[in-house]
Amino acid sequence: MKREKDKIYVCSNCGYTSAKWFGRCPQCGEWNTAVEVEGAMKKAPSTVEFESSKSSIAVIERLKTNMHEMDRVLGGGLTPGSVVLVAGGPGIGKSTLLLQYASALAEKGSVYYISGEESVSQILTRVKRLKADKGTLFLSSSVEVDSVFSSIKKKPIAMVFDSIQTLHTSGMNALTGSVSQMRECTVKLVEYAKSTNTPIFIIGHITKIGNIAGPMVLEHMVDTVLYLEGEPRSGRRILRSIKNRFGPTDEIAVYEMNSNGMAEIPDPSRIFADMDSEEPGNALSVVVEGSRSLLVNVQTLATFNRRSSPIRIARGIENSRLLMLSALTSNYLGVHLENNDLYLNILGGLKVTDPAVDLAVVAALYSSSKKMHFPIKTVFVGEVGLDGRIRPVPQMKMRVSEAKRMGIKRIITSYYSKEKDTIGVKTVREAITKALAGDE
């Protein structure tokens, strides 16, 4: 008979674990969700072996493919033994992208693609359509983790599981797709990846609002988390690293999705910026995403509104950032945005978190409100404080060189960054005056 201490209880709703049975989960508050799991509490070994950092164990090389953008987002190739979660909304292109990448990897060795979402013949149809048949992929639509591992014949160089919501493991008595089932499967995938040095991709669905109880709970268990985002109606897709133990975060790759699959766009500045617009409401900036700088186009529209509460809608930056920057534009630049509806869009569907875009937002709001435009080929780079002063931002060298490469003539930025070939300003008022002054 199993002893009591060989058992643990897991909440089937949120994955909380406890050595004791519970009627109501102390973490999520749900009743009767405790599921008994046997053999999970293993006795710890009494000794451990330490490896010296000077040890001569060979450092394993990363796998690189001809999908350079994907390699870059992973931190310069795929690290052996790493577990990568690729999350995204329904129909955004997760399976397409991973099938293409699996195929690119398959030119170097055996790659296993396990899909509980589609039948093998459906995957094959997709393989043909995407021309993803250069190397040999081993396809299966099995959904049982342990049997997949025990059926492997040729040592894999990588594996893809599509998706975590369809997997289950016989050791866990919970519904497929439940948090506890996903967690237990992920534990097994991580164990396999680490013990055999096989990189594993896990695809996870998220809803539009990010579904906290979904794959998000797995984020801390995996090495790398990539998000595939984009407007479902447009073909543009952005793959972003949110977490990476083996590379920088916020690294992005840009794709165009068409009937042949995902096409890499190696020079995204060209699609994110309209360099020659002379319409009011436009301003350019250079933002840094991961290890790359990008020219972006901020567009705003300010329209008069007689109603008591004007609308403020931002796409591409946080709405609260638009509220703050519009308030300080009114305060320091003498324009009256209080009675205006304000709309802001970052061209190309990019989501910008870099505060360096602040100054361009202020400039675009000013331009829209005054119905004038700034001289073309001018960029605004700087974080703006509530006092209307411009703060320097890091990585100015990289920003300046990207701006120059794109043919930008004038870079308005913080006086304190003291960067060559820029126009240094201390306040938003000075920034607008110098930008309007044209060539100096």
Ligand SMILES: Nc1ncnc2c1ncn2[C@@H]1O[C@H](COP(=O)(O)OP(=O)(O)OP(=O)(O)O)[C@@H](O)[C@H]1O
């Ligand atoms: N035969 C086809 N020709 C052109 N585009 C196609 C074709 N089949 C599918 N697509 C495109 O691929 C998209 C689906 O991509 P994919 O299946 O990779 O997404 P996903 O994120 O894996 O979706 P899911 O959440 O359903 O698993 C569809 O929205 C469609 O635009």
Ligand SMILES: [Mg+2]
């Ligand atoms: Mg899919």
